[in-house]
Every structure is written in structure tokens, then in C-alpha cells.
Amino acid sequence: MTGRRGLGGRWVRRRPLRTRLALAASAAVALVALGVCAAAFLVLRVQMTRQLDLNLAQTATQLTHQTRGWGPTAGDTSCQYQAVPCVQIVPSDPAKDPDKRYGLPVSDATRQVAAGHRPAYYTNLTVAGHPVRMVTTHLPHKAEALQVALRSDTVERGVRHAAWALSAIGGAGVLLAAALGYWVSRTGLAPVARLTATAERIAATRDARHRIELPSGPPAREDEVTRLATSFNIMLGELEQSVTAQRRLVADASHELRTPLTALRTNAELLARAGRLTDAQRDRASAALGRQLREVTTLVNDLIELARDEEPQPLVEQVRPAALLEHAVGAAREHWPEITFTTRVTPDSATVTVPGVPPRLARLLSNLLDNAAKFSPPGGPVDAELTLTSGKPGATTLDLTVRDHGPGIAPDDLPHVFDRFYRAEAARALPGSGLGLAMARQIARAHGAELTAERAPGGGALFRLRVPVTEA
Known part of the structure; x- marks a missing residue:
């Protein structure tokens, strides 16, 4: 018996979900229909027998007086x-x-x-x-x-007729249950079937632009399956954006690498004929080759860091942003001697610590300072300010602003300043690959912070980094 039940259970589990749902719904409705018919038969039989017993009791009472003698x-x-x-x-x-x-x-x-x-x-x-x-x-x-x-005779005949009638009703109920089970499975699993077909189509075509067709109606009336299909569509949208971003990153990276690699090949071929060059030409070609190698190395390293969406958890520690800012400003002064860097750290923010990866946060600060110095006029100032802002309970933030006094950000360029490889017209003549600000925003998001850009009052660009602070 156990083996037979096991075989039956495996047979059911091997059936498609639509078949199993139809069988379950049909069985449930059929059991209810048969149960109602059986109960009706028992009630009818008991009531007819009871009525006969009442007639017998009344007859016996009447005959008690008539048969007294x-x-x-x-x-x-x-x-x-x-x-x-x-x-x-x-x-x-x-x-x-x-x-x-x-x-x-x-x-x-x-x-x-x-x-x-x-x-x-x-x-x-x-x-x-x-x-x-x-x-x-x-x-x-x-x-x-x-x-x-x-x-x-009458009672038994009525019971037999009722049994046949209820049997017919029960049989009709079973057939209706089967039809309802098929309808329920077909209607209820229609979104799941569309979801499966969409997933199979995406797997076959590798095209994440497909979506599941959702029924019309207000969102408040959506059922669980419709919400599942909606979530799947949202997931497909995120997947499409990820695939698009990946393809765009590969295309942009190949475009950005093409020029320096061509220059590297040219200088390498030139140095291969060093016997035909003068000492000055050979030194210039060697210096250009080293500079281009450093640019390509920096670009590849930036791409590797951008490909990593999260920070390594074992390297997270308590960091004091004021000390990191002081160190980053010192390094920027050495790299940009013609720029005047000023810092202002409020007393309440000087001792604040936040969880993070020190090298990554230092890279974020250096990218912001380098970007500001690049767009500042010679001798122009770059202002860095660190303050502690208290809002609602549990909403304290550490705000870092970096401002330059250059041409500022054009309104058309403002939504794209953090895009990978994006360079405004005013920046295309300047050195760089267009990855610094994209990397800065990625580091900020990995640390739960928010990095925004805006036009500074009076001219220039203002970058604002908001880091949430957990109150002890």
C-alpha cells in the first residue's frame, strides 16, 4: 500500500502545475458536492423514518383506548x-x-x-x-x-428515489467540479504561463526587452499572480538596464582605449627605429610612450573598480572623514600647485567616524578635488567644507561640499555628469577619461551615501556628499 501511494504521489508531482491545480480544485469541489449529497440523503432518510414513527405513535395512542376491553x-x-x-x-x-x-x-x-x-x-x-x-x-x-x-413501502421507495436523484446530482457536481477546476487552473495560471513564455523567449533570444502583458485594472485589485508578473517585469527592466549599461560600458571603454593604444603602437614602432632618430626625438617618443602607458594603466584600473559594484566587507572599518579630507587636500596641493585649496571643518564634525573602506573613500575625495582643480582657472580657489547636519531623530548626516570657481556645469550637462565616459564640451580638451565622477558616485552609493552635483551660487560647480551618521 505504501508503494502504491508513493507511486501515486510521484505521478502527481510529475504533472504540470496547471494539471495539479485542476485536479486539486476538482477534487475539492467534488468532495464538497458528494458530501452535500450524502448528508442530504441521510437527513432525508432520517426524516422520512421519523415521520413514519410519528404515525405509528399516534396510531398506537388511538388504539390504546379502542382496545381497552x-x-x-x-x-x-x-x-x-x-x-x-x-x-x-x-x-x-x-x-x-x-x-x-x-x-x-x-x-x-x-x-x-x-x-x-x-x-x-x-x-x-x-x-x-x-x-x-x-x-x-x-x-x-x-x-x-x-x-x-x-x-x-412508501418510505423505502422514497428513499430509493432520493438516492438515485442525489446520485445524479452528485455525478453532475463531479463533472461541474472538473470543468470548474480546468477553468480555474487555466484562468488563474494564465499570468504564470505568460511569465514562463516570456522567460523562455528571453533565454532563447537573450533579449531583455520582452515584458509580460498585465491585465487592465486598478493596482488595488491586483492578485498575487499579477503582482508576481509585475515584479518580474520590474526585474526585466532592471536586467535590461544592466545589460544596456554593460554594453555601453564595453563600447565606451573600447572607444576610449582605441586612441591611447594607437598612440602606444605608433610610439613603439617609432622607438623600434631608434637608430634613425636623434637623441631629442628618441627622448620625446620615450616620454610619450611612458605617459601613454600610465594613462592606459589608469584607465584600466578605473574600469576594474567601476566593474565592482560593492565594497569588500572585510576591509570596512571606522573612518574619520575629517582626517581623510585633510590628507586628500594635501595630496591635491602637491598635484595641483597652481590651485589654492581651502578647507573648513566644523568642530562637531572633526571627530565623527563612519564605517567605510579608507582607500576607497580617499579615492572619492581625491576624484572630487581633482575634478574641481581641473575646471578652476590658474590661481583660482577650490573650497572644501565638512559639516555635521542634524535633522529628525536618527537622520544626522555628515555633509562634505567641494566647490570650484570655474565655468560651472551647463544645464544640459548636469543630469549626465556622473555617467561613465561622459565629458561635456568644455571638458573634452582637458585630460581625463570621464570616469572620475562615475567612480566617485559608485563609491558613495557603496557606502550608503549620496553624491549630487549642482551649479554653485555666483558661478562654478558644487558637489555635495551626504553620509548618514549613526547616533550612539
Whole structure:
């Protein structure tokens, strides 16, 4: 038996989800329909038998007064009329039985009822080939029992008709359950089928632009399957953006690498013919080759860092941004001696610490300072300010602003300053690959911070870094 149940369970599990759902829904509705029919049959049978018992009890009560002077009497043995009861009186003492044979069966229980030692009871029996129901009750003030029997053909016939009718209804209920189960599985799993088809189409074409068609209607009336399809569409949108960004990154990287690699090849070929060059030409080509190698190395390193979307958790530690800013400004002064860097750190922000990776945060600050110095006029100032801003409880932030006094950011360029390889027209003549600000924003997001750009009042560009601070 266990093996058979195991085989049946495996067979069900191997069926498609639509088939299993249809079977489950059909079985549930069929069980309910059969249960209702069975309950209706039992109730109907009990009620019809009860009605027959009431008729017997009323008839026995009436005959109690009519047969007061009869004495022991043998009943009619035929019971040939359905509406006419069979009646007999049985004494408690068998010696007082009449000479005529009893038409209804007499047992020890009948004698006990006659003696008043047992309560009245009902019996189903057959008399002269007819089904009858009999009641045996005690006659008051006498040691006799009154037996009254009525034919139960009508009751049994009604019970049989009810059984056939309820069986037909139950069969129709099972068929309806099967139809409803198929409809429920087909309708309820339609979004799942569309989801599966979309996933298979994406897997076959590798095109994440496909979407699942959603039913029309207000969002408040969406069911679980529709919400699943909506979430899948959102996931597809994110996947499409990721694939697009990846392709754009590869295309932009190949475009940016093409020029320096061509220059590297040219200088390498030139140095290969060093015997034909003068010492000055050879030195210039060697210096250009080294400079281009450093640019390509920097570009490749930036691409590797941009490809990493999160910071390595083992390297996270408590960092004091004020100290990092001081170190980054010192390095920027050495790299940009013609620029005047000024810093302002408020006393309440000087000792604040935040969790982070020190080298990555230092890279973020140096990128912002280098970007500001690159766009500042010679001798122009670059202002860096670190403040602690307290808002609602639990909403304290450490704000770092870096401002230059250059041409500023054009309104058309402002939404794209953090895009990879994006360079505004004013920056295309300047050195760089267009990855510094993109890397700065990625580092900020990896640390749960927010980096924004805006036009500074009075001219120039203003970059603002907001780092959430956990209050002790």
C-alpha cells in the first residue's frame, strides 16, 4: 500500500502545475458536492423514518383506548393495505396467549414491555412479503403489550428515489467540479504561463526587452499572480538596464582605449627605429610612450573598480572623514600647485567616524578635488567644507561640499555628469577619461551615501556628499 501511494504521489508531482491545480480544485469541489449529497440523503432518510414513527405513535395512542376491553389478540397476518395498521395485543404471561397464531413476531422483549419492564421500541421487519415498521408499547393498567405495524413501502421507495436523484446530482457536481477546476487552473495560471513564455523567449533570444502583458485594472485589485508578473517585469527592466549599461560600458571603454593604444603602437614602432632618430626625438617618443602607458594603466584600473559594484566587507572599518579630507587636500596641493585649496571643518564634525573602506573613500575625495582643480582657472580657489547636519531623530548626516570657481556645469550637462565616459564640451580638451565622477558616485552609493552635483551660487560647480551618521 505504501508503494502504491508513493507511486501515486510521484505521478502527481510529475504533472504540470496547471494539471495539479485542476485536479486539486476538482477534487475539492467534488468532495464538497458528494458530501452535500450524502448528508442530504441521510437527513432525508432520517426524516422520512421519523415521520413514519410519528404515525405509528399516534396510531398506537388511538388504539390504546379502542382496545381497552379486547384482551390478548392475534393480529392480521397479511398487512395488505398500506394505510391500514396491523394490530395485536400480547400478554406478559405466555399462558394467556390466544389460540390463534400471532401475525406479528413476539419475543422476550415484547413480554418485558407487556410486564412494564422495558420501554416502547420500534422494529423493522417483513410480514407476508411486505416491509413493515412496528412499534411495541405497554398498555396502561394491564400486563399487556400493544403492537402496531404499518407498511414502509412508501418510505423505502422514497428513499430509493432520493438516492438515485442525489446520485445524479452528485455525478453532475463531479463533472461541474472538473470543468470548474480546468477553468480555474487555466484562468488563474494564465499570468504564470505568460511569465514562463516570456522567460523562455528571453533565454532563447537573450533579449531583455520582452515584458509580460498585465491585465487592465486598478493596482488595488491586483492578485498575487499579477503582482508576481509585475515584479518580474520590474526585474526585466532592471536586467535590461544592466545589460544596456554593460554594453555601453564595453563600447565606451573600447572607444576610449582605441586612441591611447594607437598612440602606444605608433610610439613603439617609432622607438623600434631608434637608430634613425636623434637623441631629442628618441627622448620625446620615450616620454610619450611612458605617459601613454600610465594613462592606459589608469584607465584600466578605473574600469576594474567601476566593474565592482560593492565594497569588500572585510576591509570596512571606522573612518574619520575629517582626517581623510585633510590628507586628500594635501595630496591635491602637491598635484595641483597652481590651485589654492581651502578647507573648513566644523568642530562637531572633526571627530565623527563612519564605517567605510579608507582607500576607497580617499579615492572619492581625491576624484572630487581633482575634478574641481581641473575646471578652476590658474590661481583660482577650490573650497572644501565638512559639516555635521542634524535633522529628525536618527537622520544626522555628515555633509562634505567641494566647490570650484570655474565655468560651472551647463544645464544640459548636469543630469549626465556622473555617467561613465561622459565629458561635456568644455571638458573634452582637458585630460581625463570621464570616469572620475562615475567612480566617485559608485563609491558613495557603496557606502550608503549620496553624491549630487549642482551649479554653485555666483558661478562654478558644487558637489555635495551626504553620509548618514549613526547616533550612539
